[in-house]
Amino acid sequence: MxxxxxxxxxxxxxxxxxxxxxxxxxxxxxxxxxxxxxxxxxxxxxxxxxxxxxxxxxxxxxxxxxxxxxxxxxxxxxxxxxxxxxxxxxxxxxxxxxxxxxxxxxxxxxxxxxxxxxxxxxxxxxxxxxxxxxxxxxxxxxxxxxxxxxxxxxxxxxxxxxxxxxxxxxxxxxxxxxxxxxxxxxxxxxxxxxxxxxxxxxxxxxxxxxxxxxxxxxxxxxxxxxxxxRFTASLSGLNLFMGQIGEDSTVVEESGSQVVGSVGEDVPVGGLGAGTPAAATFSPRAVAVYLEEPHGSPRTTLRAIVRDVVPRGDHAVVNTDVGDQVVSAEVTWAAVADLGLVAGLDVVLVVKASEVRISAVAER
Missing domain, CATH: 3.40.50.300 (P-loop containing nucleotide triphosphate hydrolases)
Incomplete structure (x- = not known):
């Protein structure tokens, strides 16, 4: 070295x-x-x-x-x-x-x-x-x-x-x-x-x-x-959910919250073993916001607290805290009003697994 x-x-x-x-x-x-x-x-x-x-x-x-x-x-x-x-x-x-x-x-x-x-x-x-x-x-x-x-x-x-x-x-x-x-x-x-x-x-x-x-x-x-x-926060406009590889192509963070997705082609030879540091990346548009856990069995649900709501064109970006991480959702202003989304509100996020990419993370 x-x-x-x-x-x-x-x-x-x-x-x-x-x-x-x-x-x-x-x-x-x-x-x-x-x-x-x-x-x-x-x-x-x-x-x-x-x-x-x-x-x-x-x-x-x-x-x-x-x-x-x-x-x-x-x-x-x-x-x-x-x-x-x-x-x-x-x-x-x-x-x-x-x-x-x-x-x-x-x-x-x-x-x-x-x-x-x-x-x-x-x-x-x-x-x-x-x-x-x-x-x-x-x-x-x-x-x-x-x-x-x-x-x-x-x-x-x-x-x-x-x-x-x-x-x-x-x-x-x-x-x-x-x-x-x-x-x-x-x-x-x-x-x-x-x-x-x-x-x-x-x-x-x-x-x-x-x-x-x-x-x-x-x-x-x-x-x-x-x-x-400001630039760092808007880098490519993606959510970056950090943690370790769990079971069935999931990224799990310290509190136990997990995001399900697909492993990208940029993984090392042999894939990502359990416990490997990893990141799940996904667009705020792939995130839906609910006040209670929805019916059915969505593969990724995250309990979160609203941090703030900011304009993005004709939509709003709802920034939330999931443990020590920030996860953002892009929703309509009608949804903001209907759900009463304000700072400090407890919400449930549902992330579309088909739009989540899992990649290895450089660690020392």
Whole structure:
């Protein structure tokens, strides 16, 4: 495991970015925020592709990458940047793309060949070794891009929305692959994403940027389930119900409340065993609100207390407390009036199991 924290202090006027943060060694941090918040700019400064204004400082342990006197060029930082565009070298084969960084590090031919073989196998594209990038699908190209980045054995891995340009099914499979690759905690990883499933499934920590400044940071689980910043609370508009895997595809939290759903394709090989940390994600539109437990046998019922009722277009969002978690329901204003929904009211929530997705959660 890497033992060196990455200390980032960026002061930049255009685009505006003022960030001071310590990224813990060997952990994965998700960086989220609205468009234009400075997420990608921060990654480019860390990578050395942008210098940052005078006063910026980037250091890994005792090694300074950037300050008022020092500027280490990108290729000497031990930092790899992977974006949503694979950006493979078009004139090189898959194997030659993966070999590029180890060769530049002046390793022996045997050492380069070993890394190429190892990382092509890790991302499951050995059979594509002799193909050129224009012969690959989007998912295949991104797998090769991941192998190329990992073959450099970077001390810091930067991921700039690596799944955004991919189909949902392809992205899910790549998310599972990347989770396995990051499990050794051998490097410090920073991942920009708009998807709470990416943040929960891959990152132990999270940083929220708004208008070029850090407005919230901490454990991914704690920040996303108890958000303090407006953007965090509205991230993808999804409910995030945290707990552990129980029986029959359920997520159970400490008080015993549970949500039933379907396990997504981004789970580790072998599935999710009982007791595995997990999250159930579902839209507020999948939640119905009752004053008493309804007739029949709904698969998910949650006893809750109304926290507040806020407008969302021609509907209302009812935010409720379920134990230590917030679960939101989107209902009509007529329902708000008929049920008398006000802060402090005890209610029963029913969640449609068919609209609940269960994913693994990154834990240390």
């Amino acid at each position: 890497s033992g060196e924290d990455l200390l980032v202090s960026i002061d930049q006027a255009v685009p505006p970015l003022t960030v001071e943060h310590r990224f813990t060694a060997g952990r994965t941090t998700a960086v989220v925020g609205p468009n234009g918040a400075g997420k990608s700019t921060m990654l480019r400064v860390i990578a050395g592709l942008l210098r940052g204004d005078r006063g910026s400082r980037i250091s890994l342990g005792d090694e300074v990458f950037r300050d008022d006197r020092v500027f280490v060029p990108p290729h000497r930082r031990g930092v790899a940047l992977l974006s949503q565009d694979a950006r493979l070298f078009p004139h090189l084969t898959v194997a030659e793309n993966v070999a590029f960084a180890p060769s530049a590090q002046r390793l022996t031919r045997a050492e380069v060949a070993e890394r190429v073989t190892r990382w092509l196998a890790a991302v499951e594209v050995e059979e594509l070794a002799d193909r050129k990038p224009d012969e690959l699908s989007g998912g295949q190209a991104q797998r090769v891009a991941i192998a190329r980045a990992m073959a450099a054995e970077p001390r810091v891995l930067l991921l700039d929305e690596p799944f955004r340009a991919l189909d949902v099914d392809v992205a899910s499979r790549l998310r599972a692959l990347l989770r396995g690759l990051l499990a050794d905690h051998g490097r410090t990883t920073i991942m920009v994403t708009h998807d709470p499933v990416d943040a929960l499934g891959l990152a132990e920590d999270i940083v929220v940027l708004e208008q070029g400044r850090v407005v919230e940071s901490g454990s991914t689980r704690q920040v996303l389930t108890n958000p303090g910043a």
